[in-house]
Amino acid sequence: MPTTINDNFVDSLPPNVAVQFLERVAKSPQREAFRYPEGAGWASVTWKQAGDEVSRMAAGLLALGVQPEQRVGIASGTRYEWILADLGIMCAGAATTTVYPSTNEDDTAYILSDSECQVVFAEDDVQLAKLTARKSELPTVHKVVTFDGRADGDWIIGLEDLEKLGEAYLAEHPGVIEETAKSIKSEQLATLIYTSGTTGRPKGVRLRHSSWVYEGEAIAAQNILSEDDLEFRWLPMAHSFGKVLMSTQMAIGFAAAIDGRVDKIVDNLGIVKPTFMGAAPRIFEKAYARIVTMQEAEGGLKEKIFNQAFKVGLQVDKLKREGKSVPLPLSLQHGLFDKLVFSKIRERFGGRVRFFISGAAALNRDIAEWFHAAGIIILEGYGLTETSAGSFVNLPDDYRFGTVGRVFPASQVKIDDTGEILIKGPGVMDGYHNLPDETAKSLTDDGWLKTGDKGELDPDGKLRITGRIKELFKTSGGKYIAPPAIESKFKAICPYASQFMVFGNERNYVVALVTLDPDAIAEWAKENNVAGDYAAIVSSEACRAMVAGYVDELNKNLNRWETIKKWELLDHDLTVESGELTPSMKVKRNVVEDNYKATIANFYA
Incomplete structure (x- = not known):
């Protein structure tokens, strides 16, 4: 219960x-x-x-x-x-x-x-x-x-x-x-x-x-x-x-x-053997990518067993979530794969984790389900600095993928006419320091905080984040696009992805700038006999063909007006030091767009 x-x-x-x-x-x-x-x-x-x-x-x-x-x-x-x-x-x-x-x-x-x-x-x-x-x-x-x-x-x-x-x-x-x-x-x-x-x-x-x-x-x-x-x-x-x-x-x-x-997180997890940990989604994305690419590199029978294990694991999870019984043959397979595959993945995180808590940005549902199939629960939560971090969280005995759970006890939530999430409660800030005008824009007279995020409440009161109000854009054809939704889908498909940034405001189609995880792509390069540094790897025909395959896979699962018509690989990954990421690893979209305005303009030339 x-x-x-x-x-x-x-x-x-x-x-x-x-x-x-x-x-x-x-x-x-x-x-x-x-x-x-x-x-x-x-x-x-x-x-x-x-x-x-x-x-x-x-x-x-x-x-x-x-x-x-x-x-x-x-x-x-x-x-x-x-x-x-x-x-x-x-x-x-x-x-x-x-x-x-x-x-x-x-x-x-x-x-x-x-x-x-x-x-x-x-x-x-x-x-x-x-x-x-x-x-x-x-x-x-x-x-x-x-x-x-x-x-x-x-x-x-x-x-x-x-x-x-x-x-x-x-x-x-x-x-x-x-x-x-x-x-x-x-x-x-x-x-x-x-x-x-x-x-x-x-x-x-x-x-x-x-x-x-x-x-x-x-x-x-x-x-x-x-x-x-x-x-x-x-x-x-x-x-x-x-x-x-x-x-x-x-x-x-x-x-x-x-x-x-x-850089010590994985080593420390093995030594400390914690029962829980909080993390941003990027950590789970990197762990997922690392495990998947290692299995691809192994190839042969090990890769086949790994892929079949997750096929069975995801199937069993789906049946359980729907309240259906798991057929005995499937249950026996699942038990075998748990010993051969899933237990080893859990051991990488110390072997004692009861759950992870994910916050600071949206967690891709496919990645959450993949970890869950391996017996690792990631409880997604939601909040802002302006709400002292936590405002919502899924619970180990009451969670739903794709949501951030119910509002914290003694706090309130409502969705206004524009779809914006408003929060009221003891965690809400007093205001912005020395910025009364900014405070007035964010806090209503009766104490509701305007989050800037769009969302919807399901019948059980669990919140689903559907987009960022300022990040939504409209194509010249009048269709609204939510970049984070598309971007997270690509990261779940491509294990080498670091950033996937979607643009197309008031244009007639959607385009993307792509960066790859330096560690993951270096391993890929070794396996595929591609020499050189990061810039050389991403400019190679083999690498471009590999990314093109993942973009094609992404497009199959998008509405026609959302599909990525053109894209480009950047010659470096985004970093905090370059000013293109915030210290909490969020993309400074306006900085990236300004830095690459010529590249983006060329997509439409």
Whole structure:
């Protein structure tokens, strides 16, 4: 039976993130809270040990004169110290301003200046260089604390220096952290997260303490996790998805293994053996592509067994979803293939995963069904930075492919006359920092957030995202096109795809720009005797013929007016560094369109 949730849980929430954290420390002092890489292994920290470190850091910030709701920046990748810094800021009554480590120097300076940060945590010398180069533009930043970088003893101090300041402050002011935590009002500013945005300057989203507490407790109320779970967390903590997992961890008390190095995800899963993990769809797309292409390279009997296993697995899944019984011969085949194929795929992810949670962008349904056939559940959720990340999520005992589940308890959803999704609830932002006009465009007078996404609710109240309002375009023939729907279909068909970008606004047909995953296409090149670097591979006749075959396959499943008439392979994959992707790996469509306007124009010449 589906989980039933009582909205009354909101009546007994902790008043703020600091109290939520201190209550967790008191409740679970000797239980494991965090693991992080140390040397060749992993170090483990209890809630009590983490609480002591956080108290020293919070006291250090108070010693530096940080006042309630003043901003403290964190420019770092995901690591244990990021967690400590954020919790230290919360317990000092200040507000965290997040900066992705990949954010360029210009935007870093803008974010820290616009938010009027007083102190900044900087991961290493790379992040420090951005700050020192723009020091004149950061008049409010009076101290920088570095995790691994070079301190100068003046403007820049080390983490251990901050903790020493904190120890001295605690000796003079015993009980100050508990007193400060109790004084924080639930409506106080907790976090300023600057949305990387696909257009213009980043916008600072103002999120209060009560929003983060609500998010974690709302997930706890759905009873899908327990304190015996183990999370692997690699997601950028600068992103709201990472932050909501932190809030959930405090609400429930499970342990989390922290390592933000994306290239170590697969290795870490095998070592950590987590029971769940949050991820963006790109991670699942890459894993799917890697497994499929490895089997294609094997060829022969192994490839035949692999393909037959998924044919049977998908068939069995379909019957079960339709409430039909599985014939005995099919069930026996499925059991055999589970041992030969599916169990090995599960083992690649550590062998203990109960489910993954996918968010930050739309997950292709075919890929979700493929993983499910292998016995791996991916629960798709939906939310925005403006809703403190989570607003919807499918549940392990109540999910439907192609939807993002029901709205969180104590929140509301409605679809307006234009098809736009509107959300109201405790997680919704107060507004955009220093941007009253932008706030007025996004929030109605009665508190509904306009998401900018189109959607529909099924009879059970599960939400289906049907497109992005600003991304919809109309051909000159008057037909509406939803690019993300076409793009995700191609990624599910072509295991080598990285990006597939559809254009055709006010044109008479649809075209696409294509990039391939560098790792996957390098393996393909070896198998097909194609030499050279990425640019050479994608310009080869063999590679173009391979992609053409996948485009033809895509077109068979599209409406006539949606079909891709012309396409081009770009000579590089899109990256955050090139400015064509946001730090959360979303395509900056307008930047790509501007960079390749001549190529697109030639399609119609």
